[in-house]
Amino acid sequence: MEDDNLTQGNTPVELSGVLTRATGDGQLINTGNPLADYQTQNVKFFLSARTAASDKTYFSNMAMSVGKDASGGRNELISGVYYPLGKTAINLFAHTGAAATNGEIPLTSGTSQWANDVLLGKGSNESGTVISGYSEDPIKYITFKHLMTKVDIKIEVDGSVENQQPRTLSLKLSNAAALNRGTYNMFTGVATSTAGSGDYTLGVGTQYLLPSGAKLNDAASRVFSYVKIDDYVATAADLDGINIPQAEKDNGVGGTVKSDFVLQPGLSYTLTFHIKRLQLIGLTLTLNDWATSSTSGNWGYDPYRPKVTVEGGYTNASANLIKKMVLKHTNGGSTYQYIGSSEVDGSNTFMKFVTLPKNLDTATGLTADLYTDSGLLIKNVAITYDTTNGLAFTLDPNGLVQKGAYYEVGTPLQFALLMKSPEAKEYRLINDIDMNNSPLTFSPSAFPSGSTLDGNGFSILHFQTAGTGLVTTNRGILRNVRIDSGKIKPATTTGYVGGICAENLGTIEACVNEADIEAGTAQIAGGICGVNQAAGRVLACLSTGNILNATTVGGICGENLSTTAGAITACISTGSLNKAATNLGGICGKYEGAASKVINTCFWLTGTARKNQAVSDEVAIGNKTLATVGSFTQEAAELPATTIRSATIIDKLSVAGGSVWGFQLVAADSSWPIPVRKP
CATH class of the missing domain: 2.60.40 (Immunoglobulin-like)
Structure with a gap:
């Protein structure tokens, strides 16, 4: 998962x-x-x-x-x-x-x-x-x-001399493998005799022998080196004549099967000495089932199965079903984990565990990581338990938990669910979101009025979508969101496409797009937004992504429909733009509104918006000329890399960014100045 x-x-x-x-x-x-x-x-x-x-x-x-x-x-x-x-x-x-x-x-x-x-x-x-x-x-x-190998040693005497049954039997195994000490390697299954001290003495009763693998009914020499029955000690001739037969075992259908007398782990034998008038007249060997007590062998297993109760609007069913829970309980300074799997029974969902904490109903500080078939949904969500609701937790419809004013986004699955169905809430990333190998197809939708997404200084990594941007239409606030890497390749071939959104009717501030955009040939594309509508504003943004194809291309927005002065302020574009575009601007591809300083303090990298490398004719707005573009801009210029990184330009961007946003050159984050919150 x-x-x-x-x-x-x-x-x-x-x-x-x-x-x-x-x-x-x-x-x-x-x-x-x-x-x-x-x-x-x-x-x-x-x-x-x-x-x-x-x-x-x-x-x-x-x-x-x-x-x-x-x-x-x-x-x-x-x-x-x-x-x-x-x-x-x-x-x-x-x-x-x-x-x-x-x-x-x-x-x-x-x-x-x-x-x-x-x-x-x-x-x-x-x-x-x-x-x-x-x-x-x-x-x-x-x-x-x-x-060990278990051997039960018994004595049976001829019935005609029952009153002469011997009282004691003592014998020694002469096989060198039947020693009294050794080891067994549980990883390799090899037994070794390590501290043997000669022949091993046996007596009547149960013996546990080293599982050396020795075959005692096939010894090259005497099996026994010593046999004593009461006061009688067997002679050498007697010992030479003693052989242990193969073991017999009931085959369950009225017959027997035979096997060698081998000292192997877990085998149980009965070795019976047949005696007549203190003379050993025969041996029998039986292979047994090794039973330690007499009770049923029909074993079953019932897991712990508490009910799962989800509040807050999350639909715990179908593709969103919580399939796995890693429950965490802190006890004695250590945190223990209990892994459960879901089971749906009618309208109720249960979580099956091998074990659970003792006194679960009084446990405090329980948390859990929750998984669906699509992967990790949320980490460390607070869990409560009682006998009625079982394991209970609260998630909003997108699997999020509210902390203070914000709903926190911490996993790729949460992010994908949120951007598919955002609500009029305030959202905030709590860590980087790596979309690499995500099982979900990222499907962006409109970001509604009254909603805010705060990237909180974190990045979206390996972003891939066939949509037209991180969101389709932004009517809310997209703040401090950074697409660190990836590709935007829309399935559509017309309309607008942008790194952060296709259409902006709200506010985009302090956002960074480093994903490439592979637009359709008839589309209008911008590094931050495809089109900035009349109510939209773009402030303190950076785009380093390259834009391929598209008929109208701008480093920040493809087209601007806002006539408000400073609609696009304090922005930088450094990505390579489609030189074959009909309208190609370093900041904006096209603007057809009234003369107004709609672009303020914006810069792009020299050569990235030049149709002909031999002619220095780059303009901030693609459908304007060098002679006319100044009527629509308040300081907008192409600059070489060293100048964009200079303190002078960084200071200008920071002043234009207002009281909230400034720019810094942070080598660990980017080779270009990036927007940061002012102290």
């Missing part, structure tokens, strides 16, 4: 997931609510993450706790973790016991479920398939499995 993507960073995301499993392979936890049992026994859970693309550790050993039992057998997981904001994907790894930053989990063989039965979980979808997650699509499930 451009969308003014979420910026990659270290904003904490409070994660509360659920546990699930894939069915059937005997490796995964397949019973409901088992993790709470581990936590009850003081088993510590941790969360680590790795970036999916670069395989770099993103965070490690973030403390995690097992929450309440969820419906259908799931457990909640709660952890304050970091998600990379933006579309940087990460893989999540949950584990009991701390791990090294390179992913190595320490393992110790033994008989304790709580100390030796290490669990590893990975971020997955609902069916248990391991997936990556990112800020816009976070992982909602963690699928756990056992890392």
Whole structure:
């Protein structure tokens, strides 16, 4: 969701997931609510993450706790973790016991479920398939499995000598891979024996063995180096004759399938010793499903689903539907984010979250970033919550929030919606607006009387439109608006076209146009406005954009219909103008009104309004001659670049700009003097 993507960073995301499993392979936890049992026994859970693309550790050993039992057998997981904001994907790894930053989990063989039965979980979808997650699509499930190989050792005796059943059994595995210590790398899936100390002693009961990958029924030498049944110790000849068979598993249709006795993560075996009169007469091996408790394996997931209430006139439907909410809650000095997606149910809209802050109904200072299918609509809008209205916020019809006298515009989507349907309000930009890669087609419309757009010193970047300007007809006030770059290429081939507007019936002041205009051959074009109507005024503006084609061209306005003295005052044009135009003026393409000083203190760059480069015949008004143009101007002249940038010209422009607007040469903003508000 451009969308003014979420910026990659270290904003904490409070994660509360659920546990699930894939069915059937005997490796995964397949019973409901088992993790709470581990936590009850003081088993510590941790969360680590790795970036999916670069395989770099993103965070490690973030403390995690097992929450309440969820419906259908799931457990909640709660952890304050970091998600990379933006579309940087990460893989999540949950584990009991701390791990090294390179992913190595320490393992110790033994008989304790709580100390030796290490669990590893990975971020997955609902069916248990391991997936990556990112800020816009976070992982909602963690699928756990056992890392160790579980072996239940049993004794069965010949029924005719039941009264002679042995009391103890002790044996040692001689296979070098069946050692008592090692590690398992959760990132690579490789187990390593790191601190073995010889053969490993087993006894009757449950054993958790290092998942080394050793195949114990295919050992080149003796499987067991020692067997003791009560007081009887097996001889070397006895040991040579002991072989572990393949494991058998019920295939579910009345038969069995066989597999090797391999020490792999999550496999569970029963190894049965058959004894007759203290003599080992056989072994059987069974592969089992590894169950940690007996309860339903049918797990479900129900997200938090608060209602969404929008006031202020915004239509939360169709293309304007709020599809995603990034809810922000500050707690204990840290700000946590909760990402929700919308769900429409009849006339109501809900937002589905994996988790939400505790005591949401008493939370204060809630804000949210809101997204539609077209991208980011608004950042940090104030949110309230109650059980009746759910998550509530206020937006005007264009997705704006009023701050003081102004409605604030902060995203490309807000700007596009505003310029498509402006109202008689005061608007103000609160940051630069980058229209690059915006999914919306910019469709300008008329700017009404009683409305104001204050650029507030910010810029509109990469502006592209098939319209006739930033607005079609201006009847309000366009103030301090700067088009920093872009192209205006109208779909129409006749009429007016301008950088700021096609027709000006209001006020344009302290505006800058740096976009090129590719007009139709029969159009009238100006760098600021196509036509300045009788009621219009243009004050303290700069145009650096080039104008192609057009039959009548002016650096500031294509045509001026105002007879008011100073209708166009304190303006500069430096862009290249169409030299083939019938009427070509450095400031105005055409004026046919009564003799009046309609242009006051305006300058253009030498050569930009010259039809014939060999003849110095540039004029401020295109349909006037050098001999007559002075009747309509009060100091208007072509000047070389160095002179336009001189203190003398800047001072003249600043005086003409009145009490509000002056000019400065700010190298970081432009190579030309730009209009600025006077202190």
